[in-house]
Every structure is written in structure tokens, then in C-alpha cells.
Amino acid sequence: MDAYTGRVLHVDLGRRKSQVEVLEPAFLQKYLGGVGLATRLLIDNGEPGCDPLGEENAVAIAVGALAGTMVPCGGKHAMAAKSPLTGFIGDSLSGSYWSNALRRAGYDAMVIKGKAANPTYVFVDNEYTLFRDAEALWGQESFATEEAIRAEIGDSRVRVSCIGVAGEKLVPYACVSNDRGRQAGRTGMGAVWGSKNLKAIAVRGTQPVSVAELEELNKLSLDLGERAQGLATAKYRVTGTVGNVLTLNRLGLLPTRNFQNSVLESAEQVSGEYLQSHFKEKAVACSGCPIACEQVVRVREGSYEGARVSVDYETLYALGPCCGIDSLPGIIKAAELCDRYGLDTISTGVTIAWAMECYEKGILTESDTDGLELNFGNHEASVALIERIALREGIGDLLAQGTKRASEKVGQGSEKFAMQSKGLELPGYEPRGLKTYALGLAVGTRGACHNRSLAYEPDMKGQVDRLKAEKGRGQIAAESEDLAATLDSMMFCKFIRGCFEDYHEEATEFYRLATGLDLSAEGLKEAGERICNLKKHFNVREGWEKKDDWLPARILEEPLPDGSGQGTTLVAEELRLMIDDYYEARGWTEDGLIPAEQLAKLGLEDLS
Amino acid sequence: MTKEFIVCDPNKCVGCELCELACAIEKAELLDITRTRIFSIRVEPSLMMSVTCRMCESPTCVASCPRDALSQDEETGVIHVDEDECVGCGWCVEACEFGVIIEDAGKATVEICDLCAGRKVPACVEYCPKDALTLSTPVQIGQQTRKEVLGELLAELIEA
Numbered sequence: 001m002d003a004y005t006g007r008v009l010h011v012d013l014g015r016r017k018s019q020v021e022v023l024e025p026a027f028l029q030k031y032l033g034g035v036g037l038a039t040r041l042l043i044d045n046g047e048p049g050c051d052p053l054g055e056e057n058a059v060a061i062a063v064g065a066l067a068g069t070m071v072p073c074g075g076k077h078a079m080a081a082k083s084p085l086t087g088f089i090g091d092s093l094s095g096s097y098w099s100n101a102l103r104r105a106g107y108d109a110m111v112i113k114g115k116a117a118n119p120t121y122v123f124v125d126n127e128y129t130l131f132r133d134a135e136a137l138w139g140q141e142s143f144a145t146e147e148a149i150r151a152e153i154g155d156s157r158v159r160v161s162c163i164g165v166a167g168e169k170l171v172p173y174a175c176v177s178n179d180r181g182r183q184a185g186r187t188g189m190g191a192v193w194g195s196k197n198l199k200a201i202a203v204r205g206t207q208p209v210s211v212a213e214l215e216e217l218n219k220l221s222l223d224l225g226e227r228a229q230g231l232a233t234a235k236y237r238v239t240g241t242v243g244n245v246l247t248l249n250r251l252g253l254l255p256t257r258n259f260q261n262s263v264l265e266s267a268e269q270v271s272g273e274y275l276q277s278h279f280k281e282k283a284v285a286c287s288g289c290p291i292a293c294e295q296v297v298r299v300r301e302g303s304y305e306g307a308r309v310s311v312d313y314e315t316l317y318a319l320g321p322c323c324g325i326d327s328l329p330g331i332i333k334a335a336e337l338c339d340r341y342g343l344d345t346i347s348t349g350v351t352i353a354w355a356m357e358c359y360e361k362g363i364l365t366e367s368d369t370d371g372l373e374l375n376f377g378n379h380e381a382s383v384a385l386i387e388r389i390a391l392r393e394g395i396g397d398l399l400a401q402g403t404k405r406a407s408e409k410v411g412q413g414s415e416k417f418a419m420q421s422k423g424l425e426l427p428g429y430e431p432r433g434l435k436t437y438a439l440g441l442a443v444g445t446r447g448a449c450h451n452r453s454l455a456y457e458p459d460m461k462g463q464v465d466r467l468k469a470e471k472g473r474g475q476i477a478a479e480s481e482d483l484a485a486t487l488d489s490m491m492f493c494k495f496i497r498g499c500f501e502d503y504h505e506e507a508t509e510f511y512r513l514a515t516g517l518d519l520s521a522e523g524l525k526e527a528g529e530r531i532c533n534l535k536k537h538f539n540v541r542e543g544w545e546k547k548d549d550w551l552p553a554r555i556l557e558e559p560l561p562d563g564s565g566q567g568t569t570l571v572a573e574e575l576r577l578m579i580d581d582y583y584e585a586r587g588w589t590e591d592g593l594i595p596a597e598q599l600a601k602l603g604l605e606d607l608s
Numbered sequence: 609m610t611k612e613f614i615v616c617d618p619n620k621c622v623g624c625e626l627c628e629l630a631c632a633i634e635k636a637e638l639l640d641i642t643r644t645r646i647f648s649i650r651v652e653p654s655l656m657m658s659v660t661c662r663m664c665e666s667p668t669c670v671a672s673c674p675r676d677a678l679s680q681d682e683e684t685g686v687i688h689v690d691e692d693e694c695v696g697c698g699w700c701v702e703a704c705e706f707g708v709i710i711e712d713a714g715k716a717t718v719e720i721c722d723l724c725a726g727r728k729v730p731a732c733v734e735y736c737p738k739d740a741l742t743l744s745t746p747v748q749i750g751q752q753t754r755k756e757v758l759g760e761l762l763a764e765l766i767e768a
Contacts, residue, residue, distance in 0.1 A: 180653055296654040
């Protein structure tokens with residue numbers, strides 16, 4: 001087989017055993033790799049109805065068909081498990097070198113089950129899989145863990161994926177970090193690792209990767225690499241995604257002070273441009289990436305001097321404007337702490353924003369907050385909270401549960417401004433002013449997410465009236481999810497998608513040249529639909545109900561506060577209309593369930 | 609002699625490692641990273657560059673070879689490996705001050721960057737998406753550095 005190795009490494013942490021499962025080409029082609037393959041492996045290997053932090057939950061990690069090759073932006077990996085934050089599918093991607101190592105070690109995917117008796121790390125050393133003691137690593141932050149493992153093995157090219165303290169402490173929005181600063185950030189995969197006493201997976205992969213047509217693939221890759229230096233990626237290359245701050249602020253779509261405002265008066269101070277000129281150290285890349293969007297920034301003076309981290313837009317939004325914070329040093333320090341402890345920056349920031357609103361409304365007082373004054377804009381408080389969350393100390397133990405559970409506990413109307421859907425905190429675009437996107441957030445299988453649905457695109461590009469909720473948006477949202485699913489399974493980074501003239505045609509050409517398997521553009525589209533249905537199937541299996549597809553009360557009950565769309569509402573009836581339209585577009589029942597014939601149509605009859 | 613070699617500008621390098629694959633494809637016709645003759649290194653989250661043979665004057669690798677299997681081309685500075693003589697003992701690997709000599713386990717010989725002899729532009733230079741890699745002579749490197757220093761000075765003057 002070319003590109004694919006056709007092998008899955010199954011690891012049983014409790015029994016300290018591993019074994020290899022062989023996958024057929026037809027199976028691989030059906031689920032592509034990445035999110036598609038990981039989701040299928042999760043469905044097959046995780047216990048239905050399991051406790052996400054119990055031994056029966058499985059973690060499936062899959063690379064894409066193009067990992068280990070020179071195809072630009074094709075080397076990410078996807079991780080899937082039942083999420084401890086949402087109780088539904090948790091799937092998270094990370095840009096990586098780790099993925100290449102796994103492919104070169106001879107695997108397309110890994111499935112991890114059981115629970116180790118003691119803190120353990122798994123070392124995949126090409127054909128050997130070793131279980132190693134991680135007692136000394138327990139309690140260490142992610143960077144240090146990577147370095148310690150490389151030193152112990154004595155090979156600087158060993159790639160490491162690991163959790164920080166937050167994962168060990170089972171914070172349900174803990175992330176998994178790899179390659180010094182990349183994260184599988186959302187839905188709490190780090191807590192699942194922690195529950196299994198799994199500190200890290202180190203991989204040494206040095207075997208050659210075969211591709212069907214090396215010369216042609218090389219030519220096409222060079223060409224795509226060149227296109228990646230053009231206008232389509234200018235934003236990512238020049239300022240990184242943080243360039244969004246001023247754009248969104250201008251449109252009145254920058255969620256501010258826990259979505260109480262949609263414009264931040266002092267946005268200039270937290271803009272991507274300001275970050276560039278005052279804090280940027282360097283733009284760096286993930287493996288095989290000709291774009292290099294990652295902005296490494298450093299605080300050069302003041303009380304946070306020396307804080308250094310990569311900052312993207314979502315991190316900046318959540319730890320900045322959403323908390324009313326307009327101090328970049330404060331945001332950088334907070335982001336650095338999240339990375340060190342291994343916390344998802346979006347969920348962390350939005351949870352802190354919720355706590356700040358509770359504090360300002362008198363729902364939480366200083367006796368609840370360990371004496372911290374949680375006013376919006378107080379970056380010292382947010383920095384102090386992050387450590388407490390990671391260690392689950394004091395108020396941190398409440399906030400470590402995320403906005404959904406924390407607000408259910410605190411009550412007093414705080415549920416209405418818990419900015420989450422299915423338990424996952426909202427990303428940094430104002431849904432009241434982007435209605436197709438709002439639909440995408442509501443129906444998203446992993447909760448409120450801007451990466452699994454690209455429905456903000458037609459809104460932002462003016463292809464639809466972004467302030468209007470109408471029939472037809474269901475189809476748009478469904479198609480955008482299908483597209484995202486193919487990118488997340490081919491494992492093409494979303495930032496290169498603008499470099500394709502015809503994405504489906506060109507992506508399948510890469511796929512064909514790499515794997516030798518025949519996949520048509522139509523086939524790729526259908527795979528996207530199949531994978532979205534697969535994720536939905538998992539959720540239904542885990543108890544999903546129609547009411548779970550919904551948005552926070554604040555979005556539905558309060559008009560858009562600022563900007564050009566000021567006064568716009570997204571009322572419950574409008575959202576209901578769009579959701580029903582979406583179910584119809586998907587071929588699902590009125591209750592949002594997948595009919596058996598729909599599963600069969602997509603080749604998933606074994607699941608009905 | 610002209611003595612060009614492959615130079616990496618660490619300010620431009622983003623650490624993507626595509627140069628390693630480009631080299632392996634060119635030299636081994638395989639996506640096999642153990643066969644690359646250029647090495648991407650990342651010391652810090654923002655400190656990275658690629659390094660390969662620098663065609664040293666009086667190269668220590670040549671001097672260290674107990675079988676005289678290595679010789680330097682007087683014209684280009686490229687180190688030639690006599691595959692009949694080389695037994696892959698690794699003395700040169702140790703002697704190289706830049707750590708850029710690899711052993712090919714299959715053939716039991718060593719391999720060193722030869723600037724893609726026969727190719728107009730070395731594969732890694734062609735592949736580098738950020739133009740961080742260039743083929744330069746020590747004279748050109750000096751000129752470039754002097755220009756950059758002046759540029760920085762000017763920027764400081766304008767700021768002051």
C-alpha cells in the first residue's frame with residue numbers, strides 16, 4: 001500500500017500490551033484518515049455510554065494520507081474520544097511533526113484503551129512499543145515533559161505528544177500538546193489522557209514512506225507551495241490569524257466582556273498589527289508548511305517580562321476582549337500559562353469571562369473568589385485564575401468544570417450568560433451578526449466550534465445576508481461541515497484551502513498520487529458527508545437529544561449590542577427554523593436523527 | 609576556487625523541514641528522512657535553521673579518514689566519498705564540526721552534501737518556501753552581512 005501503512009496500533013494501558021490491526025484500503029478510503037478515521041475507530045473501540053474519564057473510553061489518533069510526505073500542510077493529526085466536557089464526540093486536531101513520526105513508525109492510527117496503574121508514557125520506537133514509567137514526569141509542564149523524554153531516550157528527533165498538569169488533574173478542557181507549542185486544544189482530550197494515567201506518547205519514526213507517484217506528487221507539491229506564498233495566505237503569513245481583531249471589531253462582531261458587547265473600544269491595543277510591531281519574535285511553521293502562521297511573541301518589559309508563547313486569534317479573543325482585557329502582556333502571560341499547564345485557551349478564557357460577569361453582578365463575591373477582584377479587564381486576576389484552574393484550587397475547582405457545569409452549580413441566572421453549546425465554549429465571532437455561523441455553532445457535533453463548520457465564510461464574504469435567518473441556510477451549513485470534514489480527514493490545514501482553485505478536484509489528485517487509490521471529487525464530497533454523519537451517529541449513541549442543538553440564552557434573548565448590526569436579534573424561532581432546515585438538508589428526521597436508509601446511502605449500514 | 613555552499617538565514621527559516629524531504633527525494637528517490645544530507649534544527653520555539661556541509665578549508669573529515677576515502681574537490685570544495693574505500697567507520701561523522709555527515713546503513717558508507725551535482729539549483733534551495741536557503745560563497749555572505757548591519761544601523765538612526 002502506498003502512503004497509508006494500513007496499520008493501527010492498539011495500546012492497552014492496563015495490560016501493558018500492544019497489537020497491530022490491519023486495515024483494508026477500501027476501509028481507509030472510506031474514512032480517509034484524520035478525523036474520519038479517528039471517529040470510526042472511536043465508534044468501534046469505545047464502550048457505548050461510557051464515562052468519558054473511565055477506562056472504557058478510547059482515544060483514537062489518526063494521521064492523514066499525506067503525513068510523512070512533502071505535500072504542503074498535509075501533516076496534522078486528529079484525536080477523538082468521548083469528551084469529558086460535552087459528553088459527546090470530542091475531536092481535536094493539532095499541527096505537528098508528531099504525525100509524520102507516527103506514519104514513519106509504520107502506523108496510520110493509534111487506539112488507546114484502559115488505564116495504566118501508574119503514570120506512564122508510551123514510546124513507539126518504529127516497530128517496538130514500550131511502556132515507560134512517567135512518575136518523574138507527573139506534575140511537569142508540557143514543554144519540560146517533551147524535553148525530559150527526549151533526553152531520556154537520547155534522541156533529539158523523537159516527537160512527543162503530552163499533557164500538562166491540567167490533564168493530570170482531569171480539567172475537562174485540558175488539551176494535549178505536541179512539538180513544543182502545538183495543541184489538540186478543544187473538548188478536553190488532555191483530561192482523557194490524564195484519566196488513563198497517560199502522560200505522553202513519544203514516537204521515533206524513521207522508516208521511508210512510499211507514495212504511488214513520487215515525481216508527479218513532488219511537482220504538484222512544489223506548485224502548491226508556491227501558491228501558498230500568494231494573496232490567499234497573506235493574512236496568515238503577515239500577521240497570522242490575529243489580524244482578525246480589527247476586522248471583526250470594525251464589523252461589530254468582536255465578542256467583548258462575555259458577549260455583553262461586540263465592540264472593544266481599545267481594540268487597537270490588542271490588534272494583530274500592534275502585536276506584530278511590539279511583541280513578535282518570529283513566525284514559525286508546522287511540519288511541511290510553506291505558510292508559517294504561528295506567531296511566536298514575547299513580552300520584553302514590565303511585570304510579565306519574558307513571557308513567550310504563540311498567539312492566534314482565538315486565544316487572543318478569549319483571554320483578551322472576551323474578558324474585557326486590552327493588555328497584550330497580560331494576554332500573552334495568560335496564554336503562556338495555559339500552554340504550560342495544558343489548558344484549552346478558548347474554554348479557559350470564556351470561563352474566566354463568565355466568572356467576571358458573575359462577579360460584577362454580585363453572583364460571585366470575594367468570599368467565593370479567594371479574594372480576587374474579578375472585574376472585566378483585570379488581567380492580574382485572569383493570570384491568577386489560570387493556575388487555580390489547572391491545579392483545581394479554590395475558585396479554580398469551580399471554574400475547571402467549564403461554563404456549563406459551573407453555571408448549573410452557581411445558578412442565579414448565570415446559565416443565561418454561560419457562553420457554551422453542548423458544554424463547549426464559543427469561539428470569537430459574534431453569532432447574532434453571523435446567522436449562518438450561528439446555525440453551525442448550534443448543530444455542531446463537538447459543540448460550539450468554528451473549525452468543524454465553516455459557515456462563517458458565506459456570512460463574512462457577503463454571499464448571504466449575514467443578519468438574516470432564513471430557509472436555505474441549512475444546506476449551506478451542511479455543505480460547509482462536509483467541506484471541513486474532508487479537510488480534517490485529508491488533514492489539509494484549513495489555511496491552505498484558499499490556494500486551491502478547485503479544492504475537491506485538486507485534493508483528490510494529491511490523494512491519488514500519494515495513495516494510488518482512485519478517489520473522485522464526488523467521492524471526496526460524499527466522504528465528508530459520511531464523516532459528519534458518523535460524528536452525529538456517535539452523539540446519538542451517547543444520548544444526544546434535539547434540545548442539545550441550541551445556543552446560549554444571551555444570544556437568543558438580547559439584541560446585538562454594538563456595531564453596524566446593532567439591535568439585531570437572533571430569536572429562538574429563527575434558530576429553530578434554521579435548525580429544522582438543516583436537519584432536512586441532511587436528510588435527517590424532524591427530531592434530528594439519522595434514518596437507517598440515510599446511513600445505508602453513506603455506506604454506514606453496519607451502524608444502524 | 610568559488611566554494612559555494614548552502615547557507616540558511618535563521619530569520620527566514622520557519623522550521624518546516626521540507627528541505628530534508630527535498631534532499632531525500634533527490635538523493636535517495638525516497639521519502640526517507642534518514643537519507644537527508646541537510647538537517648533542520650529547532651533549539652527554541654523561535655530559533656531554527658537548517659545546516660549542511662560548509663565545504664570547509666582543510667576539512668577535518670578528510671583528515672580523519674583512516675582509509676583516505678574522502679577527498680575535497682579543489683574547484684568546488686565538495687567532499688567526495690570513494691564508496692569502494694569507505695567502510696562507514698564513522699570517524700568523519702565524529703570529526704565534522706557541524707554534524708552534517710550521515711551514514712547510509714544500507715550501503716555502509718557515508719553521504720555528504722554535494723550541492724546536487726548536475727543540478728542547476730540544489731533541491732533544498734529550490735524547495736525552500738521561504739527562500740531561507742541560498743547557494744552562497746563566503747564573499748557573498750560577508751557582503752550580505754555588511755549590508756544588513758548597515759540597514760539595522762540606519763533603522764536605529766531613524767528611530768532615534
